[in-house]
Amino acid sequence: MRPGETSAAGRPAWSVAGLVQAVAETLAARFASVTVRGEISGFTRAASGHCYFTLKDPAGGASLRCAMFRRAAALLASLPGEGEAVELRGRVAVYEPRGELQFVAESLQRAGVGALYERFLRLKAQLAAEGLFEAGRKRPLPRLPRCIGVVSSLAGAALHDVCTALARRAPQVRVLVLPSPVQGVDAPAALCAALAAAARRPEIELLILARGGGSMEDLWAFNDPALVRAIAAHPVPVLTGIGHETDLSLADLAADLRAPTPTAAAELAAPSRDSLLLQLAQLQGRVGEGMNRRLEREGERLDRLGLRLARPAQRLARERERLAGLDQRRRLALERQLQARGQTLDRLALRGRHAAQTRREALAQQLMQLGVRLDALDPARVLARGWSRLEAPGGQPLCSVAQLQPGESFEAVLADGRVQARAEALLPPAPGRRPRRGR
Secondary structure, three states: OOOOOEOOOOOEOOOHHHHHHHHHHHHHHHOOOEEEEEEEEEEEEOOOOOEEEEEEOOOOOOEEEEEEOHHHHOOOOOOOOOOEEEEEEEEEEEEOOOOEEEEEEEEEEEEEEOHHHHHHHHHHHHHHHOOOOOHHHOOOOOOOOOEEEEEEOOOOHHHHHHHHHHHHHOOOOEEEEEEOOOOOOOHHHHHHHHHHHHHOOOOOOEEEEEEOOOOOOOOHHHHOHHHHHHHHOOOOOEEEEEOOOOOOOHHHHHOOEEEOOHHHHHHHHOOOHHHHHHHHHHHHHHHHHHHHHHHHHHHHHHHHHHHHHOOHHHHHHHHHHHHHHHHHHHHHHHHHHHHHHHHHHHHHHHHHHHHHHHHHHHHHHHHHHHHHHHHHOOHHHHHHOOOOEEEOOOOOEOOOHHHOOOOOEEEEEEOOEEEEEEOOOOOOOOOOOOOOOOO
16 A cells, blocks of 8 residues: 555554654655764675674664675775674665665774674683693594584574585495584583583594684574683594684684685595595505506516426535535635744644743742742841840840840850850940940
8 A cells, every 4th residue: 555545454554664664764854874883793795895793782782784785895904803893874774575674884994993892802712811722731632533522502594514525525434413502692501511411422433513603693502611611621632613704602623623714614524435535546456556566576586487497406416516615615724823823833733842841940030039038037147147136044045135134044055166254244235335246
């Protein structure tokens, strides 16, 4: 119906197109040129060059769908990021095919980082200080996993993409799905519970955490600190495929490897069976070629050995000649050795005789000298030179006056006899003279 027409009940009624058009005209007249401030969410750029996004109120109470057409988007120095605070200049309009309110932006000016993005940066700095994003703790993915766990929502397209890619590329791999909500206030706890359940399944060798694209608010569950710590502490490697290529969450930073999309995560998780079969066929061909070459070489070697064994008489003759030559060399070497040993014995005998003669002469000379010294020490010779030896009555040598008493007898032994004597007096030695033995 158009304005002014009457409904079946007799009341004035609008047609849908007329009402939408009237609202659009009213908005165009009232909000033909306005400036609005908010935070960017879900920014996309179509192939036509037009940009579509949502402008959210920082307090989170309202949102406004926005469009920036190619002519205005071409003036942007760079595309805005998720959660970035901006000021838009444009007009409020109605998208008539769906009757939706939208803001057509003619210019965009950055107003700083949004509150949600600031919170993201604070959490990132906090968890980075804990060492959860260090490259040194990243683990390599298993090359040929036999069982892969997938944590995702049963209602999302991400799980379908991952399972489809794995079934197409690696149907031999077992896929174990651990369902969990991936959006909302309950999502972080549920995701942590799913990771804990996966840790209790020893058959899981690799874990994929997947979710489709969305705004920063939609993906906020993957920035939860408890989830990030659970990923970092998980016993098996964790591969994330969250959102699109431009989406980045803290779970991506803590994971052992990040894939740009869920499908890409499935492709990274397991190699294609076709490529493995191709590699196996190539290896089989190389092994076969190697065996053929080895068989050819061994066959040629057997042929050469067969030719050498074809005439054993010649071989025996050569061996006899070789043995005769060795025997002759042995005899010559033995003769030379015996001759050298004989010469050595002659030299040693001559040196022995000479050494014995020299030793005898030296001993005779030494014996002569000892005889002379012995003769010089003979007591009879000492007495012959005018000395005498005094003996006490008991026959002991008399060496001190303390051995005698006045009037006591003693003997003086001379070279030609003995003299009996008696001590008349015992006198001390004269001053300045050393005591001498009696002559």
